[in-house]
Amino acid sequence: MAAELFFKSIEELGALLEAKQLSATELMRTVIARRQAVDGRVKAFNSSDDADALAQAAASDARRAAGQARGPLEGIPVGLKDVIAVAGQPLTASSKMLANFVSPYDATVTVNLKKAGAIVWGRLNCDEFAMGSSTENSAFGPTANPWDLARVPGGSSGGSAAALAAGEVCATLGSDTGGSIRQPAALCGVVGLKPTYGLVSRYGLAAFASSLDQIGPLTRTVADAALMLGAIAGHDPHDSTSFKAEIPDYRAELKKRQGPWRLGIPKEYFGAGLDPAVGAAVEQAIAFYRAQGCTIKEVSLPHTQFCLDTYYIIATAEASSNLARYDGIRYGHRAKGAKDGVDLYAQSRAEGFGPEVKRRIILGTYVLSSGYYDAYYLRAQKVRTLIRQDFLKAYHEVDALLTPTSPMPAFRLGEKSDPLALYLCDIYTIGVNLAGLPALSLPCGFTPAGLPIGLQLIGQPFREADLLAMAHTYEQAHDWHTKHPSL
């Protein structure tokens, strides 16, 4: 049986729209109906403006009828993590602090998606201010994993991954500071791409850790990720860390780049703590690439054991600074009955932020405070240099690195109540953010219990085209991406 309409890829839907066998309005109505049918159980959406989406769909149909279709995303509903600004729509960051906030402007990625014809729809749940690995830290309640509703979808972009896996939207955007696109993509059985730092503008993204944050797509297929990246990537004068990189036609490059590649297997990513089913699935993927003629080489990233600590110093330091803006004065939650200005800040923040955000603000403030700055923050920045050098040295010998995305498949809601245990979920993804590299997670199998497993490919800076081609080669020979949860 052919896949349900709501499980089709952007490419398949684009062909139907192009052939006028489907209208954007019909597609939008299908997706809205699917959301109404399943989101009571999945809880991936914080909110959605269906009337606005249908108006965008009607405008898309009118453009196509007039021969003015904009691009490969014309008429495709794309959902956004609730940390990315859409003018006139709520942006909560899944926090009580921004429960009533309405974005005054579009993020650059939102502008770019609309320019490519996409219907920007839905505010997707996440960990509060993108801080977490399970979407349990949302002030609006956790999202469930569509493959097993008793389990987490991963995080922090858990709503983006779950909504896609559940067929509630055709593609989504997430943000990735330490694995927040790739880990939920792995746990929900979809493709997730974290671009090179600076390739995609951060303008209009609620800041968590500015030197690590990147926006990227979650999609059903690698080709769809190529289409989405092509739409959102590019230099933006509104983001002073935006890089002037050349943007190829990523979709066209998939066919031009056939390998064989030299793939590095970092031995530190296959140690204790790796779930046996995950390890076995990744070994199978390595065997596939070897059979394709790729050179497989064991490499070492000797500072891997220090990534977690380095990350939690740098990310919390930057977060404590970024979140200082939430003071109850200009926007966001304001406490009542404060006795003076400083008390207003402290009370508004106490009422507006949830426990994990408070913990990270405290840790970040501590590592930046007088007497501890050199010992923690400055030292972490130096270790960051060594971590980055590890990757760049490995790229003298190999084109990309191949690892598991997450050490374990989706765990049960409430299973990891200890913050440190949750932090350890990110051990295979955070090094990439510290080094600013592009990386992609794609489905590579299922556990015996039927939970998706993700394979991570880590590429060289600004060489997303190679990374996507490597992933596409694997995907063409496997059918994991054609399997969907039954809801």
Next chain:
Amino acid sequence: MPAAPDLNLDHVAKLARLALTPAEKAQFASQLGDVLHHIEQLAKVDVTGIEPTAHAFPVVNVWADDVAQPGLSVEAALRNAPAQREHMILVPKVVE
């Protein structure tokens, strides 16, 4: 690195302008103690002569032409203000 993490939660919470309840203080002291204990291992890394990395791909001297651009209207800019009057944000009195 300090020999043992001596996290003074009252002091740090004051710096962060974050009011914590006694229960939060007790919980955070324990949880952050575990995290800081884990972080202690960074002291083992030899960072002699290593430059710090603030950004993986630093872009410096980003200039923009000094030309007026369209911006938000006053109404749009104040739409999310918790309290306002006559195009200004109301705040508690700061001068006696």
